[in-house]
Amino acid sequence: MKLVRYGRPGKEKPGLFDEEGRLRDLSGVVADIDASLLSDKALRKLAKIDYKTLPLVRGTPRLGVPIKGVGKxxxxxxxxxxxxxxxxxxxxxxxxxxxxxxxxxxxxxxxxxxxxxxxxxxxxxxxxxxxxxxxxxxxxxxxxxxxxxxxxxxxxxxxxxxxxxxxxxxxxxxxxxxxxxxxxxxxxxxxxxxxxxxxxxxxxxxxxxxxxxxxxxxxxxxxxxxxxxxxxxxxxxxxxxxxxxxxxxxxxxxxxxxxxxxxxxxxxxxxxxxxxxxxxxxx
Structure with a gap:
């Protein structure tokens, strides 16, 4: 998966780029892309979602750091x-x-x-x-x-x-x-x-x-x-x-x-x- 966070600085939403290179909104599935989503178990669960059911994001919004709450x-x-x-x-x-x-x-x-x-x-x-x-x-x-x-x-x-x-x-x-x-x-x-x-x-x-x-x-x-x-x-x-x-x-x-x-x-x-x-x- 290609996971992203998109939107204005400090207001980013979670998303992913699908196999066709289109940005899709993940905010209805996860709150954000942070430490809680990065384990193998959590990523496997996320990968089972049918990305075609996720809303497409219009336009070309700004992309932020793809992980929220980087500690080090x-x-x-x-x-x-x-x-x-x-x-x-x-x-x-x-x-x-x-x-x-x-x-x-x-x-x-x-x-x-x-x-x-x-x-x-x-x-x-x-x-x-x-x-x-x-x-x-x-x-x-x-x-x-x-x-x-x-x-x-x-x-x-x-x-x-x-x-x-x-x-x-x-x-x-x-x-x-x-x-x-x-x-x-x-x-x-x-x-x-x-x-x-x-x-x-x-x-x-x-x-x-x-x-x-x-x-x-x-x-x-x-x-x-x-x-x-x-x-x-x-x-x-x-x-x-x-x-x-x-x-x-x-x-x-x-x-x-x-x-x-x-x-x-x-x-x-x-x-x-x-x-x-x-x-x-x-x-």
Whole structure:
């Protein structure tokens, strides 16, 4: 299934895209797409519904983050061998873990806002992993059974905050709008091999990133198992699993986002995002 939440920010309703690519309303069946809906049992029950009986949604409403109430937004750094090579970094011996503030979450096509003082805002297309079952000390062999599904994430990063203002990456990762997620949550059963998914990102129509999850240093199963040793993973937690080569920081000359830029990014089978880059505006 391709589960979505659609509507104005803070007023999203649950839905799904059917086999013909049409948006259907799920609000008569479930209250929302949240932690209570992400277990294997709940998803199997939902999958038995005849989608043709669900109301069609007219027009093209805004899509929000496909999961309500995300508890943790976890990032994994330097997790593609070819990305590590382009940055000149030594491939890590263990996953590099950082946190993205949940306040940075935004819909897949919402604007990316440059924060105050931004100098080096960068793009990073990533595979997002959504936890479906509480995970503590799980083995690599069982790890994928704790996953509800997958999604596209843009791990937007302000490199000057991340790398030039102390050793902690979090400051450059959690600015408002720095976590577009979606368009869909694609349930685990629809992804045949999560380690063979193609990723791409375009800036103003020019291809910047091309990659495949097969070049991950640590697989999805390894990441879920590893994280579960250090923190309890709860249903609805999102893990951004690293980015392939082509980020602005590693280009020569370097290229960072500026007002008026447009990003287009996606992952095979998981949908596509598009964001306009805007300047910071106080609320």
């Amino acid at each position: 937004f976890i990032g994994i750094g330097l997790n593609y061998a070819d990305h590590a090579a382009e940055t000149g970094a030594t491939p890590p011996l263990e996953p590099i873990v950082f946190m993205k503030a949940v306040t940075c979450l935004s819909g897949p096509d919402d604007p990316v806002m440059l924060p105050q003082g931004a100098k080096k805002t960068d793009w990073e297309v990533e595979l997002g992993v959504v936890i479906g079952t509480r995970a503590q000390y799980v083995t690599e062999e069982d790890a994928l059974n704790y996953v509800a599904g997958y999604c596209v994430v843009n791990d937007v990063s302000e490199r000057s905050f991340q790398l030039e203002r102390g050793p902690q990456w979090d400051k450059g990762k959690g600015c408002d709008t720095f976590g577009p997620v979606g368009p869909w949550l694609v349930t685990r059963d629809e992804v045949i091999d999560v380690q063979r998914l193609d990723l791409y990102l375009e800036l103003n129509g020019k291809r910047m990133q091309t990659g495949c999850t097969e070049t991950m240093i640590f697989t999805v199963a390894q990441i879920v198992s590893y994280l579960s040793r250090f923190m309890t993973l709860e249903p609805g937690d999102i893990i951004a699993t690293g980015t392939p080569p082509g980020v602005g920081m590693a280009r020569s000359p370097q290229r960072f986002l500026k007002k008026g830029d447009t990003l287009r990014l996606g992952i095979a089978g998981l949908g596509e995002q598009q964001q306009d880059v805007i300047a910071y505006a106080s609320t």
